Amino acid sequence: MSFRSAVAASAIIILASASLAFAQSDCKTLVPPSPWGPNDQTGATNRITPAVTKAAAAEIQEGKVIEMSFPLTDGVPLFGTRFTKTILTATSLAPGAAYGENQLTYMEDTWLSQSHVGTHLDGLGHIGRKDCYFNQTPMGKYINQNNMTRLGLEHLKSFATRGVLLDMVKVFQAAGKLKTNAACRKPCLDGGTVITPADLQAALKMYNVTLREGDIVTIHTGWGDLFQQFPKQNAVYNSAAPGIGKEAAKWLISQKVVAVGTDTWVVEVIPGEDPKEAFIVHNMLITDNGIHILENVRTDLMADEAARTNRATFFFSMTVPKAVGLTGNFVAIEGIR
Amino acid sequence: MPQHTTPALREGRRRFCLSLLGGAAAVALPRLAGGQERRYTIAFANLTEEPGVTIEGTGFTGPEVRASFVLAARKLPIDLVLYDNQRDPKRALANAEDAIARKVDLFVEYFADPDANAAMAARLKAARIPILALNHGVPGAPLYTIDNEAAGRIAGEALGQFATRGWRGQPTVAAIVGPVDAKADRVPERVQGVMEGLRARLPAVKPVTLDTQGNPARVGALLGKFVAAHPGTKVLVAATDDSTALAAKSALEVAGRASDAAIVSHGVDRNIHGGINDKKEIDPNNRASIVIGSVAFYLDRCGYDVLPLALRMLRGEAVPPRTVTKHVLVTATNVFVEYPPYDMN
Numbered sequence: 001m002s003f004r005s006a007v008a009a010s011a012i013i014i015l016a017s018a019s020l021a022f023a024q025s026d027c028k029t030l031v032p033p034s035p036w037g038p039n040d041q042t043g044a045t046n047r048i049t050p051a052v053t054k055a056a057a058a059e060i061q062e063g064k065v066i067e068m069s070f071p072l073t074d075g076v077p078l079f080g081t082r083f084t085k086t087i088l089t090a091t092s093l094a095p096g097a098a099y100g101e102n103q104l105t106y107m108e109d110t111w112l113s114q115s116h117v118g119t120h121l122d123g124l125g126h127i128g129r130k131d132c133y134f135n136q137t138p139m140g141k142y143i144n145q146n147n148m149t150r151l152g153l154e155h156l157k158s159f160a161t162r163g164v165l166l167d168m169v170k171v172f173q174a175a176g177k178l179k180t181n182a183a184c185r186k187p188c189l190d191g192g193t194v195i196t197p198a199d200l201q202a203a204l205k206m207y208n209v210t211l212r213e214g215d216i217v218t219i220h221t222g223w224g225d226l227f228q229q230f231p232k233q234n235a236v237y238n239s240a241a242p243g244i245g246k247e248a249a250k251w252l253i254s255q256k257v258v259a260v261g262t263d264t265w266v267v268e269v270i271p272g273e274d275p276k277e278a279f280i281v282h283n284m285l286i287t288d289n290g291i292h293i294l295e296n297v298r299t300d301l302m303a304d305e306a307a308r309t310n311r312a313t314f315f316f317s318m319t320v321p322k323a324v325g326l327t328g329n330f331v332a333i334e335g336i337r
Numbered sequence: 338m339p340q341h342t343t344p345a346l347r348e349g350r351r352r353f354c355l356s357l358l359g360g361a362a363a364v365a366l367p368r369l370a371g372g373q374e375r376r377y378t379i380a381f382a383n384l385t386e387e388p389g390v391t392i393e394g395t396g397f398t399g400p401e402v403r404a405s406f407v408l409a410a411r412k413l414p415i416d417l418v419l420y421d422n423q424r425d426p427k428r429a430l431a432n433a434e435d436a437i438a439r440k441v442d443l444f445v446e447y448f449a450d451p452d453a454n455a456a457m458a459a460r461l462k463a464a465r466i467p468i469l470a471l472n473h474g475v476p477g478a479p480l481y482t483i484d485n486e487a488a489g490r491i492a493g494e495a496l497g498q499f500a501t502r503g504w505r506g507q508p509t510v511a512a513i514v515g516p517v518d519a520k521a522d523r524v525p526e527r528v529q530g531v532m533e534g535l536r537a538r539l540p541a542v543k544p545v546t547l548d549t550q551g552n553p554a555r556v557g558a559l560l561g562k563f564v565a566a567h568p569g570t571k572v573l574v575a576a577t578d579d580s581t582a583l584a585a586k587s588a589l590e591v592a593g594r595a596s597d598a599a600i601v602s603h604g605v606d607r608n609i610h611g612g613i614n615d616k617k618e619i620d621p622n623n624r625a626s627i628v629i630g631s632v633a634f635y636l637d638r639c640g641y642d643v644l645p646l647a648l649r650m651l652r653g654e655a656v657p658p659r660t661v662t663k664h665v666l667v668t669a670t671n672v673f674v675e676y677p678p679y680d681m682n
Binding site: 079080081192194238245266270271272273275276277278279 | 407408411412612613614638641673674675676677678679680681
């Protein structure tokens with residue numbers, strides 16, 4: 001390339017970049033600032049202070065660990081072309097391939113997967129409004145072919161806090177308004193059922209719990225039974241979901257929780273309350289308030305445990321990889337009592 | 338048997354007793370003592386619940402209409418009683434009688450037979466139950482309806498605009514394809530609208546109608562013959578519904594004329610749009626399609642418009658005698674705005 005054409009090409013690139021910059025949205029008008037300052041990339045996990053974790057530790061009374069994740073395996077409900085696939089490497093098991101006199105062998109895996117599969121965390125870079133993400137971040141400036149350079153999972157603090165289970169199946173049964181889905185083997189709220197602030201408050205009252213700043217709320221709808229029937233009920237599971245509506249989301253935001261999880265793929269009600277809004281609760285929680293969403297949480301075991309012991313709180317133990325620049329990731333959750 | 342979304346008949350009976358004291362009392366008492374708005378029992382008698390059977394000359398079905406009422410009622414102080422008129426006048430009258438016996442607060446009637454609607458209106462009026470008519474008039478009742486002529490006009494103008502922008506000066510012909518004479522579905526009104534819209538943009542183009550008599554399989558032969566008779570011209574196609582539009586696209590491809598053609602359709606049903614994984618014809622990733630758009634009829638959302646109107650009536654507010662669907666041209670550019678997909682997580 002000649003010098004002149006190189007200059008011309010550079011000029012075109014600069015002009016193109018400039019027009020891209022002009023095309024960016026004014027994020028200050030679309031997304032509120034973080035209460036933790038203009039440089040905050042952490043969001044609601046800022047609420048998990050040493051005092052919060054210490055107080056949550058008081059929930060560990062019996063040492064009993066309750067599983068709150070679904071198995072991560074081929075065939076679980078996913079949309080479209082998304083997939084999770086593991087490939088085992090076991091070459092050293094071949095005759096003569098073991099190492100040394102001690103005949104060491106080894107195996108490892110290749111894990112090909114989209115990050116938002118199975119029981120997973122939605123990070124702060126998962127959901128935006130136009131090109132604006134949490135804390136007024138103009139995300140167009142912070143993405144490349146591989147990942148984000150802001151709001152990645154590496155910026156999150158610990159999730160070691162108190163978990164609170166809200167059993168919507170019991171609430172709806174008690175109110176005489178449970179409309180279950182025929183595909184659920186156990187009672188469940190049907191797809192499209194809106195969970196209101198009054199429902200959330202009734203669930204808290206049922207177990208005499210008051211939410212505290214820094215809590216993680218897990219909502220049992222029974223819909224997760226369809227996940228457990230994978231792959232047979234995948235289409236039903238993905239076709240709709242019971243979940244929180246906008247008013248319930250507003251109320252949870254006012255309670256200053258760190259995360260909201262359910263045993264559905266989406267946390268919010270689907271179909272949504274307004275057919276022209278898309279995943280509006282995701283916008284409210286993640287984009288506007290830095291509150292994480294946990295999807296496909298296994299809640300039935302904790303619901304059973306809460307019903308048995310009349311206690312719906314637990315120590316929330318969740319591992320989130322320090323995955324640099326990722327928008328979310330599968331997680332392992334245990335409720336410790 | 339009717340279906341209830343939530344049983345609230347006790348409150349309904351209380352409301353009925355109040356209504357006997359006069360409409361003014363009901364208007365004056367929209368809220369309960371605690372400040373919480375009272376709940377209303379509204380009956381919705383659907384045209385048909387037959388699965389897969391399309392209505393109003395579109396690709397929508399009765400169950401989709403009913404589902405829109407159920408979904409819309411979630412956020413409103415409404416308990417629904419659902420009926421299936423089964424396109425049968427006797428059944429429709431029996432449903433109205435049942436609703437009268439249940440003392441519902443308001444009756445939403447979706448039925449096409451004028452005689453049955455008149456008889457029903459007389460019975461409900463005698464029982465002091467207000468009526469809201471859906472898509473087909475009921476004497477003395479406000480009407481919410483799709484506006485076929487307006488929708489057709491949008492389609493015609495879209496085609497005309499496309500031609501004036503892209504094919505200026507080139508010979509152009511136009512065809513309106515579908516069950517163009519289906520009066521029961523008011524398709525001729527749609528056709529009339531298309532003609533008006535085209536005339537406004539392309540006065541020299543005289544569209545022809547190609548009647549499929551409701552059978553999309555006829556589109557290939559009809560349109561194939563039409564384009565064969567017009568070699569070397571550009572072809573505008575207004576399809577009266579989305580299935581016809583897809584059949585027209587295939588026919589034009591088979592005839593080797595896809596590059597000469599543009600299609601606009603009516604309905605925006607699930608045949609032509611979908612979620613991010615569906616890869617349907619109207620999709621943000623399919624912007625080069627010759628199906629440039631479809632005019633939305635929103636029959637799968639009409640409950641969101643009708644129930645607020647019903648609430649206004651029950652609260653004693655004036656409602657217009659005729660309220661129409663706000664039809665919009667849905668293209669690859671706005672399809673995910675009008676119909677946000679929810680197949681992701």
